[in-house]
Amino acid sequence: QQQVKQSxxxxxxxxxxxxxxxxxxxxxxxxxFPWYQQFPGKGPALLIAIRPDVSEKxxxxxxxxxxxxxxxxxxxxxxxxxxxxxTYFCAARVDNTDKxxxxxxxxxxxxx
Amino acid sequence: xxxxxxxxxxxVLKTGQSMTLQCAxxxxxxxxxxxxxxxxxxxxxxxxxVGAGITDQGEVPNGYxxxxxxxxxxxxxxxxxxxxQTSVYFCASRSNLNTxxxxxxxxxxxxx
Numbered sequence: 001q002q003q004v005k006q007s008x009x010x011x012x013x014x015x016x017x018x019x020x021x022x023x024x025x026x027x028x029x030x031x032x033f034p035w036y037q038q039f040p041g042k043g044p045a046l047l048i049a050i051r052p053d054v055s056e057k058x059x060x061x062x063x064x065x066x067x068x069x070x071x072x073x074x075x076x077x078x079x080x081x082x083x084x085x086x087t088y089f090c091a092a093r094v095d096n097t098d099k100x101x102x103x104x105x106x107x108x109x110x111x112x
Numbered sequence: 113x114x115x116x117x118x119x120x121x122x123x124v125l126k127t128g129q130s131m132t133l134q135c136a137x138x139x140x141x142x143x144x145x146x147x148x149x150x151x152x153x154x155x156x157x158x159x160x161x162v163g164a165g166i167t168d169q170g171e172v173p174n175g176y177x178x179x180x181x182x183x184x185x186x187x188x189x190x191x192x193x194x195x196x197q198t199s200v201y202f203c204a205s206r207s208n209l210n211t212x213x214x215x216x217x218x219x220x221x222x223x224x
Contacts, residue, residue: 044215046214099160
């Protein structure tokens with residue numbers, strides 16, 4: 001049972017463009033929503049995260065938009081660069097636990 | 113500062129064999145977790161621990177055992193390997209003062 005649904009599965013963007021990855025969740029008992037970036041052969045690394053009492057968080061070229069009523073959150077990568085080419089995972093943490101539920105991942109390719 | 117270290121990096125097992133995947137962290141983190149990553153499935157939580165002597169099950173615990181005798185180490189045991197356990201395994205740790213989880217480089221396991 002996939003509680004966090006992520007789309008698209010793959011994304012191709014031209015250098016300088018905007019990459020948008022969407023996630024939707026079903027369980028309301030989540031208290032933390034991180035995004036992870038993973039390069040081939042490496043472990044995931046935290047990119048940016050948000051709590052449900054905030055609607056938007058921006059760190060450099062990366063922005064999370066969070067819509068609590070719609071149970072959706074998205075990652076926007078502005079001015080996408082070839083170095084951003086990686087797989088991105090959204091996740092949600094079950095309230096008061098250490099359980100992270102991950103989306104299925106989006107493979108982003110940025111072409112020069 | 114090595115962070116989260118997983119060994120071995122690669123392993124091939126025959127069906128029915130047992131083995132232990134090692135995970136060690138040198139950051140004095142209280143929380144440690146094991147995930148498996150399969151194509152199209154994202155990362156799924158196997159077992160986690162909130163401190164030495166305390167472990168709990170995640171989404172997909174069947175076929176795996178864990179123990180946490182020290183803060184630093186969190187080994188994952190496969191008692192009787194099955195082809196369905198072919199996957200990439202990631203260990204993660206975090207401090208109880210911080211929401212960011214740090215992942216190891218992964219163990220790529222093939223069961224034939």
